[in-house]
Amino acid sequence: MSDAESNDRDGGHPDGTSQPLRETDSRFPSGPWIGFFLQKEHPGKHWMKIDLMFAEGKAFGFGKDWIGIFQVTGRYSVDDGRCELVKQYLGKHAVHYSGYNEGRGIFGGWKIPDGGNGGFCIWPEAMEDPTKRTLTKEATVPDAPELVVLDTR
Numbered sequence: 001m002s003d004a005e006s007n008d009r010d011g012g013h014p015d016g017t018s019q020p021l022r023e024t025d026s027r028f029p030s031g032p033w034i035g036f037f038l039q040k041e042h043p044g045k046h047w048m049k050i051d052l053m054f055a056e057g058k059a060f061g062f063g064k065d066w067i068g069i070f071q072v073t074g075r076y077s078v079d080d081g082r083c084e085l086v087k088q089y090l091g092k093h094a095v096h097y098s099g100y101n102e103g104r105g106i107f108g109g110w111k112i113p114d115g116g117n118g119g120f121c122i123w124p125e126a127m128e129d130p131t132k133r134t135l136t137k138e139a140t141v142p143d144a145p146e147l148v149v150l151d152t153r
Contacts, residue, residue, distance in 0.1 A: 020055035025078040027101040028054035035122030037065075037110055050122065059085060068092060076101070083108070104130035 022030050030053045036045035050063030050072060059074040067089060074085035074097070083106050085097040097120060099108020105123030121131055 020058070023054035023078070027081060027103055028076055028078070029124050030054050032125040033122050034125050035105065035120065037120040038118045039116060040118060041116065048122070059083065063087075
């Protein structure tokens with residue numbers, strides 16, 4: 001068996017290197033992502049920036065938020081859009097993220113083992129914020145009916 005055949009069988013890059021093949025599914029583009037997490041104890045959106053790589057069902061990268069610098073590892077599925085990530089803060093705690101990508105970013109929940117939990121959303125930086133509510137069609141508001149006052153004396 002040639003080296004290229006061995007690498008193909010083992011998930012290697014077709015050029016014979018051990019580089020994993022980047023994901024081609026548009027829901028999981030490698031590169032800069034942004035988003036936020038929600039935490040009941042600290043109201044509001046807590047923003048984060050992440051540089052993610054998606055390849056062959058595995059996700060990895062690094063990022064930063066108000067808590068600190070972190071490393072990301074995990075897995076994803078193009079079959080159902082499921083994504084499981086672990087955000088490990090350098091010298092601190094780990095946070096487990098579980099969500100789905102239906103083409104508008106990854107939405108789901110996070111949990112710290114023996115700690116807090118909340119929601120999150122991340123999306124490719126080039127994409128518009130999928131959590132902003134936008135008016136897609138202007139509605140015509142009917143005129144208010146005349147008010148009739150009844151004399152109840």
